[in-house]
Amino acid sequence: MSYSTINRLTPYIFLAPAVVVMAIALLYPLIYMVFGSFRAWDPSQTIGEAEFAGFANYIALWHDPNFHESLIVTLKFAFSVVSLEMLIGVGLALLLDRSLRGMSVLRTLFILPMMIAPVVVGLIWRYMYHPSIGIFNQTLESIGLGSIDWLGKHALMSVIIADIWQWTPFIFILALAALQSLPRSALEAARIDGASGWQQIIYIKLPLMMPVLIVTCLLRLIDAFKVLEVILVMTEGGPGLSTEILALRISRTATEFRELGVAAAMANYLLILLLMLTVVMLAYNKLQEIKEARIKALIKEEGI
Amino acid sequence: MPKIQLDGLTKRFDDIEVLHSINLEMSDAEFTVLVGPSGCGKSTTLRMIAGLETVSAGEIYIDDRPISHLEPKDRDLAMVFQDYALYPHMNVANNMSFALRLQKRPRKEIDARVREVADMLGLTPYLHRKPAELSGGQRQRVAMGRALTRDSSTFLFDEPLSNLDAKLRTQMRAELALMRQRVHKNMIYVTHDQIEAMTLADRIVVMHDGHIQQQGAPEELYKNPVNKFVAxxxxxxxxxxxxxxxxxxxxxxxxxxxxxxxxxxxxxxxxxxxxxxxxxxxxxxxxxxxxxxxxxxxxxxxxxxxxxxxxxxxxxxxxxxxxxxxxxxxxxxxxxxxxxxxxxxxxxxxxxxxxxxxxxxxxxxxxxxxxxxxxxxxxxxx
Incomplete structure (x- = not known):
C-alpha cells in the first residue's frame, strides 16, 4: 500500500471504532425496533416467530385514548418545563451577569442540580413531596397553611417543578455564556444612547443572544420528551395516567402489557416527533450558515 | 453647547492610580484632542466623562453642574467607539435612530433626521444593511452617524480611526475635519496618533503616565514644548x-x-x-x-x-x-x-x-x- 493511500485512509481508520459502536449500539436496535413495530410480538417469541401485522400497531395506537392521554401529558410536560426553564434560566443569567464578590461560588451552586443523577433527583423530590414527612408539607403546616397533596392531585405540577429545579441550570449556563460573549462596547453604546437596564435587555441583549437561546430551547425540548427516570421514581406515571409520559408508557407496554410490537410502534411515533424537532434545529443552524455565506459573498463581490 | 470641566479627576483600579488628579477645561464648541502613548490614561479620562468608568476622586462639571454621579444616558453625550460598537442585529437606519426611538420621538422626525445625517455621510444607499454587510470605513461612518443623529451637546471619540487601514484613515480624517466645520459642538477626541491630533485639534492635551504634560494649540505645542516628552x-x-x-x-x-x-x-x-x-x-x-x-x-x-x-x-x-x-x-x-x-x-x-x-x-x-x-x-x- 502506498503512503498516499494510507494517508487518505487514516481518518477513516480513526473513525472506525466509533462507527462500529454506533452501528451495534444505536443503528442495530433502531432497525430492530422499526422491524418489530410491524409485528404482533410477544416477549415469549423470537422476532422471527412473531406474526407480521402490517400497520395494525400504528393504527391501533392512533385510536387509543390512553395513548392520546399519554401524548398530551408529554406535550404539556415538555412545553411547560421548557418555557419555564427558559424564563428562569435566562432571567437568572441576566441577573448574575456581573462581577460581584462570591459570584463564582454562586454560579457553581446553581449548576449543581444538573450534576445529580436523575434517579437520585427523583428520590430527593419524592421524599420532599411526601404527604406527612416531606419538608414541604411540614413547613406549610408549621406556618398554618395546611398541606398540599403534591404527588396526588397536583402530580404533574410537582413533577414539572422537580424537572425545572434540575434543568434550569443547563439553560442558565448557556445563557450566561452567550451573555458574556456579547460585544461589551455595543452595550456601552446602548447605555450612552439612553437605554435603561430593561431596554438594554429587550433591545440589545436578548436579540443578540437569540441564536444561542433558540438552539438551547430545542435541545431542552428534545430532552424533555425523553424524560423517564425522575417521573418513574416519583410517581410511576400515576395517579391514574396523570403523569404517564410517553417514555414511561412505552416501557410499561413492553414489560407489563407484554406487547412488544405496540411498544415499538409507540417508540417510533416519539422518534418521528423528535426527528422533526431535530430537523428544525439543524435547519435553523443551516439557515444561519447560509446567511453568513451570503454576507461574505456580498462583501467579496463589492470588494469592500 | 456646554463648558466641560475636569477638577482633580482621579482614577484608581484597585490600589493602582492610573490617573493623577487631572484638571482640564474645555470650552464651548472646542475640538479637544487627548493624545499620548498607550496606557497614558487618555481613554480612561474619556470613559469617565462618558460615565462608563466610575470616578475615584475629583469631579466632572458640565456647565458648572457636577455630573459624575449621573448615568451615561443623563449626560447628554454621544460617543464614537474604536471598534464602532454598532448593534449587529439592527440595520444602519435602526442603528442610527436607536437613541431617538428610545426617546419616543415622532416617527416622522426620526426618519427625517436619519435621512439628513445619512445624506451628509453618504450612507443613504446602505440604510437597510446590517453592520456585517458593510466595510470598515462604512461602519465607522455609521458609528459617527449614530452619534450625529442624536444631536447631543458633546461628542466623544475614542480612537475612532485606529481600526482603519492607512489610506482610509487619511480619508476619514479629512471627513472628520469637514464634519467639524458643519457641526458646532464640543468634541473630545482621544488618539495615540499625533498626526490626527495635530490636524484636527483646536487644542491638544498631551498626556503621559496619568498626568497632563501640556495643553494648547497644535502650533504652540509644536513650537514651544514644555518638556522633553512633549517635544x-x-x-x-x-x-x-x-x-x-x-x-x-x-x-x-x-x-x-x-x-x-x-x-x-x-x-x-x-x-x-x-x-x-x-x-x-x-x-x-x-x-x-x-x-x-x-x-x-x-x-x-x-x-x-x-x-x-x-x-x-x-x-x-x-x-x-x-x-x-x-x-x-x-x-x-x-x-x-x-x-x-x-x-x-x-x-x-x-x-x-x-x-x-x-x-x-x-x-x-x-x-x-x-x-x-x-x-x-x-x-x-x-
Whole structure:
C-alpha cells in the first residue's frame, strides 16, 4: 500500500471504532425496533416467530385514548418545563451577569442540580413531596397553611417543578455564556444612547443572544420528551395516567402489557416527533450558515 | 453647547492610580484632542466623562453642574467607539435612530433626521444593511452617524480611526475635519496618533503616565514644548536629542557634545543666563537642519549619512553625529552622498534646550512672555 493511500485512509481508520459502536449500539436496535413495530410480538417469541401485522400497531395506537392521554401529558410536560426553564434560566443569567464578590461560588451552586443523577433527583423530590414527612408539607403546616397533596392531585405540577429545579441550570449556563460573549462596547453604546437596564435587555441583549437561546430551547425540548427516570421514581406515571409520559408508557407496554410490537410502534411515533424537532434545529443552524455565506459573498463581490 | 470641566479627576483600579488628579477645561464648541502613548490614561479620562468608568476622586462639571454621579444616558453625550460598537442585529437606519426611538420621538422626525445625517455621510444607499454587510470605513461612518443623529451637546471619540487601514484613515480624517466645520459642538477626541491630533485639534492635551504634560494649540505645542516628552512626542520624524556640556573658552560659550561644538550667540546666552548646570540636552527638529557644505563649524553639525529614506518630495536621512543618532528631513533633490561626513547648519533660535535632570524646557526669551500669558489663561504646565 502506498503512503498516499494510507494517508487518505487514516481518518477513516480513526473513525472506525466509533462507527462500529454506533452501528451495534444505536443503528442495530433502531432497525430492530422499526422491524418489530410491524409485528404482533410477544416477549415469549423470537422476532422471527412473531406474526407480521402490517400497520395494525400504528393504527391501533392512533385510536387509543390512553395513548392520546399519554401524548398530551408529554406535550404539556415538555412545553411547560421548557418555557419555564427558559424564563428562569435566562432571567437568572441576566441577573448574575456581573462581577460581584462570591459570584463564582454562586454560579457553581446553581449548576449543581444538573450534576445529580436523575434517579437520585427523583428520590430527593419524592421524599420532599411526601404527604406527612416531606419538608414541604411540614413547613406549610408549621406556618398554618395546611398541606398540599403534591404527588396526588397536583402530580404533574410537582413533577414539572422537580424537572425545572434540575434543568434550569443547563439553560442558565448557556445563557450566561452567550451573555458574556456579547460585544461589551455595543452595550456601552446602548447605555450612552439612553437605554435603561430593561431596554438594554429587550433591545440589545436578548436579540443578540437569540441564536444561542433558540438552539438551547430545542435541545431542552428534545430532552424533555425523553424524560423517564425522575417521573418513574416519583410517581410511576400515576395517579391514574396523570403523569404517564410517553417514555414511561412505552416501557410499561413492553414489560407489563407484554406487547412488544405496540411498544415499538409507540417508540417510533416519539422518534418521528423528535426527528422533526431535530430537523428544525439543524435547519435553523443551516439557515444561519447560509446567511453568513451570503454576507461574505456580498462583501467579496463589492470588494469592500 | 456646554463648558466641560475636569477638577482633580482621579482614577484608581484597585490600589493602582492610573490617573493623577487631572484638571482640564474645555470650552464651548472646542475640538479637544487627548493624545499620548498607550496606557497614558487618555481613554480612561474619556470613559469617565462618558460615565462608563466610575470616578475615584475629583469631579466632572458640565456647565458648572457636577455630573459624575449621573448615568451615561443623563449626560447628554454621544460617543464614537474604536471598534464602532454598532448593534449587529439592527440595520444602519435602526442603528442610527436607536437613541431617538428610545426617546419616543415622532416617527416622522426620526426618519427625517436619519435621512439628513445619512445624506451628509453618504450612507443613504446602505440604510437597510446590517453592520456585517458593510466595510470598515462604512461602519465607522455609521458609528459617527449614530452619534450625529442624536444631536447631543458633546461628542466623544475614542480612537475612532485606529481600526482603519492607512489610506482610509487619511480619508476619514479629512471627513472628520469637514464634519467639524458643519457641526458646532464640543468634541473630545482621544488618539495615540499625533498626526490626527495635530490636524484636527483646536487644542491638544498631551498626556503621559496619568498626568497632563501640556495643553494648547497644535502650533504652540509644536513650537514651544514644555518638556522633553512633549517635544519628542509631537512631530514626524521626531525631534533629535543631543547631549552636550556648556563650556566657556575665552570670550565665547560653547555647547559641546560628541562630534559638535556650537557657539552660543547673544540671545542663547541670555536664555541660559539663569541655567547653572553644566550639562544640557539639545533638541533639534529634523526639518530645522539644512544641508550647507560651507557652513561655519560653530553653527552646524557634521553628520555621517547612513540611510536615506525616500518618501517623495521629502527624504529622511538617518545619520550619526558621533555616536548619537540624528534624523534630517530635506528635499529629495538635495545632492547627498551616503556614508560621507556632511555639514548641516541650523539657526540657533530654532534649538530646543532641556534640563537633562528634570527634562523641562529652557524657554526662548521671546516665549517667556507668551508662556506667562498662557499660564494666566489656564494653561497646565507640570
Amino acid at each position: 519628542g512626542f509631537l512631530g514626524t520624524p521626531p525631534m533629535n536629542f543631543l547631549h552636550a556640556t556648556i563650556e566657556s573658552q575665552g570670550d565665547f560659550t560653547y555647547l559641546t557634545g560628541d562630534g559638535f561644538s556650537l557657539r552660543c550667540d547673544a540671545p542663547t546666552l541670555q536664555r541660559l543666563a539663569n541655567y547653572t548646570a553644566g550639562e544640557i540636552c539639545i533638541g533639534i527638529r529634523p526639518s530645522d537642519l539644512v544641508f550647507d557644505p560651507h557652513a561655519d563649524v560653530t553653527t552646524s553639525l557634521s553628520l555621517r549619512v547612513d540611510i536615506a529614506e525616500y518618501i517623495g518630495a521629502q527624504s529622511v536621512l538617518i545619520c550619526h553625529c558621533g555616536k548619537q543618532k540624528v534624523m534630517v528631513e530635506l528635499k529629495s533633490d538635495t545632492p547627498i552622498t551616503l556614508g560621507k561626513q556632511l555639514t548641516f547648519s541650523m539657526a540657533l533660535e530654532d534649538l530646543h534646550l532641556f534640563n537633562p535632570s528634570n527634562e523641562l524646557a529652557i524657554p526662548r526669551l521671546v516665549d517667556v512672555e507668551a508662556t506667562r500669558l498662557i499660564k494666566k489663561t489656564g494653561g497646565n504646565y507640570v
